Amino acid sequence: MSESAHRAIGVAVLGLGNVGSEVVRILREHSADLEARVGAPLELRGVAVRTVGADRGVPEELLTTDAEALVARADVDLVVEVIGGIDLPRKLILSALTSGKSVVTANKALLADHTGELAEAAEAQNVDLYFEASVAGAIPVIRPLTQSLAGDRVTKVAGIVNGTTNFILSAMDETGADYADTLAEAGRLGYAEADPTADVEGFDAAAKAAILASIAFHTRVTAADVYREGISRITAADLEAARALDCTVKLLSICERISGPDGRERISARVYPALVPLQHPLASVNGAFNAVFVEAENAGRLMFYGQGAGGAPTASAVMGDLVMAARNRVNGGRGPRESKYANLEVAPxxxxxxxxxxxxxxxxxxxxxxxxxxxxxxxxxxxxxxxxxxxxxxxxxxxxxxxxxxxxxxxxxxxxxxxxxxxxxxxxxxxxxxxx
Amino acid sequence: MSESAHRAIGVAVLGLGNVGSEVVRILREHSADLEARVGAPLELRGVAVRTVGADRGVPEELLTTDAEALVARADVDLVVEVIGGIDLPRKLILSALTSGKSVVTANKALLADHTGELAEAAEAQNVDLYFEASVAGAIPVIRPLTQSLAGDRVTKVAGIVNGTTNFILSAMDETGADYADTLAEAGRLGYAEADPTADVEGFDAAAKAAILASIAFHTRVTAADVYREGISRITAADLEAARALDCTVKLLSICERISGPDGRERISARVYPALVPLQHPLASVNGAFNAVFVEAENAGRLMFYGQGAGGAPTASAVMGDLVMAARNRVNGGRGPRESKYANLEVAPxxxxxxxxxxxxxxxxxxxxxxxxxxxxxxxxxxxxxxxxxxxxxxxxxxxxxxxxxxxxxxxxxxxxxxxxxxxxxxxxxxxxxxxx
Structure with a gap:
């Protein structure tokens, strides 16, 4: 492998949880491959954490509690945000973009409310804002919708994009157990958080629906536009009744073009548990797996399937974005911008x-x-x-x-x-x- | 929709078969959407055909039999090659790239033998060579492998990427009929060509395996490197035996990293009919559908599923590439280059x-x-x-x-x-x- 002609690209990672620590590991273990693919070395300048310690699996001198100062460093070109939450990452991402750095984020909750503001900051500085990891973990979904289908007309997206609820519904279907017991079991196995509200009430799936609808329909859609029902009222009897109808129950994030009686085109973004016929490809997506089903006018029906969560799978998506953002630094050019020209109305x-x-x-x-x-x-x-x-x-x-x-x-x-x-x-x- | 500030991007389409005529239709029917997505109008400058006539579904003044002259026009920026064959498209694509035009092609046979030469011509002029449509039609496969997984380490790709053979094997499995009768039926239904050799003997699948292995493993792999067996010796008894083993038979294009006993890493690219367990996601990919299964170190297992052939689905992939190439003209920048740095040996x-x-x-x-x-x-x-x-x-x-x-x-x-x-x-x- 010949040495790269280009200067090193400096990377800051914000957050050292499940995803952040995998991103740091990959950056360190695969530096030669990454350099060959980018055309320049990717150098980790620092990792922002809440507490610096010798036990974080990262050389202590790379750790800092001052995320704002790390983002501001002159030798940082790319910022990876995997902290979670809204206010702090929003501030840090805006600060990175405003100072001309490209950003890779997995933060669906932030994007579902603030994509517009972030995209405008990226636009103003002509830098990248990538977010493949925000929906369905390792499964390429954002890039297929924004690039592969850029010349097609997407009519529907229906995804199983929340691993916790899919684990619970799959287990209820398999065991016949009721919701409360299955949720408790999911918690014991690490598939549900201590406060499972964001997952089981559909907030996480709704944020992802907002992101998917925005890119599929070239329209700004926020979480507030998404109709939402969670799975907490699903009973063992519902799953039994579903089986009697040759169906199963899945929590779906659905984005759809709707033609009104006046011919005016509108869109819908909604999340609810629904009966899905067993022969439908989404019916066999079980456990913590995710899948996104797409219908487009010319492509027909497509499905993307894989691991929707977890440190390494999510880090894979982050790293793909990071390599693309770094390549753009080396070669010039930018990834796709926000596309909101269609500005379609969201139907109730x-x-x-x-x-x-x-x-x-x-x-x-x-x-x-x-x-x-x-x-x-x-x-x-x-x-x-x-x-x-x-x-x-x-x-x-x-x-x-x-x-x-x-x-x-x-x-x-x-x-x-x-x-x-x-x-x-x-x-x-x-x-x-x-x-x- | 505001008017684009950028001058129009001129497009030449070479070939007006199933795919070409769909590309032309989409360019004409969806010009407003395409302009909004590209940031400039896409204007069809001409279509190269073997015979000009009033019955081709395209205004006669856009048709020409002089493909070389069309490619050379100063107002053509992007060239779509959907002629098929090797010599003529190779000459036209090289001529387009050499004169600084970006190229979108669906030509797997050409790419499987000549990607190196074409990529070098694109590199010399810093223009794009896109080929998403060359493998698995509408299913995004090239872009996920070259971009989404750019920061991961792909260990295996296993695809059902030939619709004709999958139709035949699915039908044999379903009806119990033998190979010859099923091939004849596939021909009657339009799923097999008059000379089905390229499909049933695995040449088409081998070309796609070469393309997939090249991008998955950052190594130049040509069709000659691919081990190949077709389906013409598969019998009804094989499918019956497969069923007894809870399997079905699929023609697979497999690309894999192989670790030798000396720890040296090599790769394999091969095509053959194989028994696949019924619970494997590839087993339920039936009829003319395609699917590509990918394993990567961090992403884990992914599967991409959809329509692998046909005019409109293939045109969808072409149009995605065309929009990306056009955006690069408008915004600067380029799509991913050929990546062959790993230069791994192909194992026998x-x-x-x-x-x-x-x-x-x-x-x-x-x-x-x-x-x-x-x-x-x-x-x-x-x-x-x-x-x-x-x-x-x-x-x-x-x-x-x-x-x-x-x-x-x-x-x-x-x-x-x-x-x-x-x-x-x-x-x-x-x-x-x-x-x-």
Whole structure:
């Protein structure tokens, strides 16, 4: 390998958690390969941490608690942000970009709210802001959407992009256990955090949906634009009912183009647990794996599958971005900019065409089915299948609808629960991955 | 959408077949979106065809039979080559690159033999040579390997990258029909060409393996370096035997890092039909779909799935490259260059660690199994499972081995066929996608 003609590229890593320590390891272990690929050596200038110590697996002289000073160093060209949180990383990233440094971040929560501000700072200095690691860990998703599909028209993205909830739903499906026990087990195994709210209530998946919708539809979408339901109300009975319908339950981050009745194009970004038919490629994505399904006008259906979390997989995505940002320093040029020209309106959840699965506890007598069917008909919702389960006090009706607007369906469910025959609407889930 | 500040980018399309006509359609139908994404209008300057006519779906004044003159036009900045073949496209692409134009090509056969020469011409003029469409159609594979995994160490790539053979093998598995009938059916349905040799004998898959190995391992690999077996000797009995082993048969393009006994790292690129366990993600890739499975040190296992052929899907990949090349014209910068620094040696097939499935017609009497087992032992090959099928004249032994070198396995098979008890070795296939 010949020596690079270009001066070294200085790298600062902010944060030394699971991902940061893997990034530092790769930078140190694979320096010769990285130099050959970049065309210049990548040199680690320092790592910002909360506490400096000899036990951090990094030479102590590289550690600093002064992240701001590290970012400001004249010999730092590229900044990797893997701290997490919002305020501190936002400040540090803006400070890096403003002083002409390129930034690689895995921070989906920050990006989901502040991509606009960060992208403008990158634009002003003509530097890179890369964030492949922010969605689905090691799986290339951002680059395929922004580059490979740059000449196509993406119509839908549906992803399993949260490992914790997928682990829980897969385990519930496999064991028949209920939600609370499975969540506790996930915590014991390290798949759920002490406070699992961000994962189980869908906030993490919603942040990723905002990022995916932004790049897929060339429109600024923030987390506040994303309709969100988590998995904490999913029961063992839901998974059993799903199986009876040849489905499983997955927490999906869905981004979609919607054509309104006036022909005006809008988009939707939403997160909820949904029934997915077993033959759909997303149904077999189990455990902590992630997958992103993409439909585009010309490409047709694509799926990207792999490890969506964990130190080394996420560090792989960070390192890919870091090599690209470093190559741009060496060769000139920049990675893709923010693309928001389409500026499409985000449709409210009520306008979204969807299918429902409704499970009701009913009085077991003649006339129930016709009363229930009449209620659907009155709201203009067409029924695909209806099945009675159990008898006597345990009698249930399970209805699967054809496509209608979410508003019509939710009004139907509200009306059903007022029917005399309907003792309780025990479960309502949307059905995805089917036509009609 | 505001008007672009940049002058128009002129595009020449060489070839107006399935892919070329889709590229032209997209350029014309989506010009506003493309302009917004590029930052300048993409203007189609002309299309090179063999015969100019009013019935080609393109304004006649855009058609020309003089491809060389079209490429040479001063107002052409980007050239899309979708002619196919070797000599003519090689000459046209070199001529485009040499005169400072960026090139997008889908031509795997050309790239598998001439990437070096083409990359050097691109390098000399500091222009782009993009070829995402050359492997697996619409599925982003080149970009993930060269960019997303640029900071990782790819250890294996295993792809189903030929739609014709995958259609035939899927159909044989489903219907139980034999090879010849299924090939004929594939021809009738448009999945096999009149002369199917390039597909069924693995030449197409081998060209793609050369491209994948080159970029995955930063080493120039040409089609001549790829070991190749096609599917024309696969029988209905093989697929039945595969099913009995919970496997199916797939034509795989495999690129792998091999560590020799001396610790020296080498690589392998090979194409053959192999048994794949049904639970492996590649096993469920059926019909004309393609998928590429990647293992990398930090990313772990990834899979990319989608439509590997067809006019619109391939055009989607071409258009992604075209938008990227055009953005580079507008913003400065270049896409990734050829990376061949690792310059690893390609190991011969005999040195590759693999597993075999061997099906023998044997004399149905005592002692056969021990004689067969002794032969394996003598060559240092360990047996994983052995099963007797049928009886009397139809008696078969089906052996699945543990991992050994391909040379040891092929010597074992040669020795077996000389045993008195062994009437015929009816089938030998490798087994992939399992450990040990």
């Amino acid at each position: 959840i009520g306008d979204i065409p969807t299918r429902y699965y409704v499970n009701m506890q009913v009085t077991d007598k003649a006339g129930v089915l016709s009363a229930v069917a009449a209620e659907f008909a009155q709201h203009g919702v067409s029924i695909s299948t209806v099945r009675q389960e159990g008898a006597g006090e345990g009698a249930h009706l399970v209805v699967v609808t054809h496509t209608a607007t979410d508003a019509a369906l939710s009004e139907t469910v509200a009306a059903l629960s007022k029917l005399e025959f309907v003792l309780a609407v025990t479960s309502v889930l949307r059905l995805e991955g089917t036509e009609q | 097939i005999g040195d590759i660690p693999t597993r075999y499935y061997v099906n023998m017609q044997v004399t149905d009497k005592a002692g056969v199994l021990s004689a067969v087992a002794a032969e394996f032992a003598q060559h240092g090959v360990s047996i994983s499972t052995v099963r007797q099928e049928g009886a009397g004249e139809g008696a078969h032994l089906v052996v699945v081995t543990h991992t050994a070198t391909d040379a040891a396995l092929s010597e074992t098979v040669a020795a077996l066929s000389k045993l008195e008890f062994v009437l015929a070795v009816t089938s030998v296939l490798r087994l992939e996608g399992t450990e040990q």
